Amino acid sequence: MRLGIYIHWPYCRSKCPYCDFLSYVKKNVEQSVLVDGYLSDLEYYRSLNDEYKVDTIFFGGGTPSLLEPKQIERILDKIIGLWPTADNLEISLEANPNSQYPTLFEDLRQSGINRLSLGVQALNDKDLKFLGRTHDMKEALSAIDLVKKNFDNHSIDLIYARPEQTVCEWKKELNQVCNLGLKHLSLYQLTIEEGTVFSQKGIKPAAEEKAAELYNITTQILADFGYEQYEISNYAQKGYECRHNLGYWHGDDYIGIGKGAVGYLHIGDKILTTTHPRQLTEVLPTERAEELLIMGLRLNEGINKRRFERHCGIKWQDFVCQQQINELIKENLVTETSENIKATSNGRLLLNYVIEKICV
Template sequence: MTQASDPRGFGIYIHWPFCKAKCPYCDFNSHVRERIEEADWRDSYLKELAHYAALTPGRTVTSIFFGGGTPSLMDPKTAETVIDAVARHWRMANDVEITLEANPTSVEGAKLKGFRAAGINRVSLGIQALDDVDLKFLGRQHNHQEALAALDLAANTFDRFTFDLIYARPGQTPQLWEKELARALTFAADHISLYQLTIETGTVFEQAYARGDFVLPDEDMQAELFEMTQAMLGAAGLAAYEISNHARPGSESRHNLTYWRYGDYVGIGPGAHGRLTIDGRKLATRQHRAPERWLEMVATQGHATRQSDDVPVDARISELAMMGLRLAEGIPFTRFEAEAGRPFAECLDPARLRRLGEGGFLESRDGRLMATDAGRQRLDALLGELLG
């Protein structure tokens, strides 16, 4: 198999590191700036793309993803310039997926048609909640009416769109979540992402939670909310193809599937990560995290790569398991063998596999290793046991 025909795809990730405000639950590399010289950013993206294009000739790009931060704050012209550069450097798949993350404020929503004209063909809206009190708690800059208006606009502008919701919020009951999720489903088309609220290290919520400013639903309530979510989405024809992501068949996020299937992708912009297979070596790349320092490094050396390290075989097996077991489809044994250069039976500890299988958390079927529904619900614990 040639890299150009790799069924896992080949993605380009572009990180826009700026937001209007920092959400208290967010641990992403996002920053608030009063002034942004967008022309400098546009030029720097082009330089870093050129650097990585020289390392990966002959590949076919199956997806481009503008993430952040809040990339819908950028000028659509910047997105257009980046897309055109990708098309110059690599072949583009006929059905290339080009996604932009967007917030549903009225100002950003008004720009969606401009992004569509720039070449974006899929938008991902950060709705997060349809309750104004909870939106304020989550630090969002929109209200539920703006959210609904943005969903309407996305549906009328793009053939494909998705949106995120966060559940297991303080005080949320199954009855409240059922009502909110039912309303959200009236706007869902072919994809939706649903995340349980978690407390991430280094966030404002970490400090507030430690002070006792709010309480999350207990584990039993979280499990009930999760099971309700799976049931409602399944009944709506949006089965979970990944732990938190639901889609109609054929409408899965192609870019995220490249990650979860352990395919190759280029990461551009501050703090962006990449995974690249070059001459049989798997490289883990990471760009400098601080926006201003990233700009300086790109200006002086054409890229701001802070890390470009070989991923050893054992780490490749671990990464493949950590990503692929998130998927309902699991991981083909042949994928382990390709990464490890040895038979599947020698890739993972057979005693651990047996214990997890007997416990109902893992199964091997049709040449694939898969986490069961129970296993995906406890994936961190499963991976800890599987990989030691």
């Protein structure tokens, strides 16, 4: 059975005002001691199930590019020693531009990382400042250049639908981004999360209509440059989809290591979610089914009904209301075959409505 492993590194150089991911700003972290804990957690999860083959590993954060490459190597060596691994193991890492460490990307590649996702967020200095980033545009462009030199499989993250951002500005920025020749792009609309500095300052997200307009322009421009959308916020040149995230959206099993990591495992006939430290909680098949529906409809390929049944143990037709699906089909919000159901591009803009109608 295929397995993903997610390694969460919760430390950052500073806290961005929009971010509600679990992260701490702390200097002098005892990396080797923390990684010792990661290694013993890996051993623990290995002991729970003998049937897995590791297909993808993802270092996420926080800022995992602050993790010393020698610590990354320790983690990778451990995983490879514990599990059989796929021949084309995908090993991704999220990095922040960091000009204080000029050989960062070379060192990351040497440590075994083979897919690099760079958090750029904006390609102009005014918005980078607004987003509270520690890098400017010059640093971002030079980091992108180094990423391209050191990796074949690369991606950047951008946040759009920023307050005051005009359609014209976003089109210009997107064209510039597409001309960088990256294999993958993750483009997220800014959300204002409770408890963040942005929320405390009363910053408002883009109005719904404006956000929809920006989204439509985004998919159009990216398609012109040969990027295929495969999930609401993710676009890739052919063959460069993030396999780790696809596994997650499909509902495949994965182990989560590190403070903010969760995991999903099948053990015997039980579905378990895991949280740090080694907390295993049984999940009801109906709860998992709902999650699979929410994640699957974000994907352009939609939901494969057999996989859905395999992962949650509930027959598709017993979970959904077929009459509601028929109405959604008439409204041109979903399409359905005997194998599969997917949201149309209109449906993806009204996903909450679609999900509510399908699961009753």
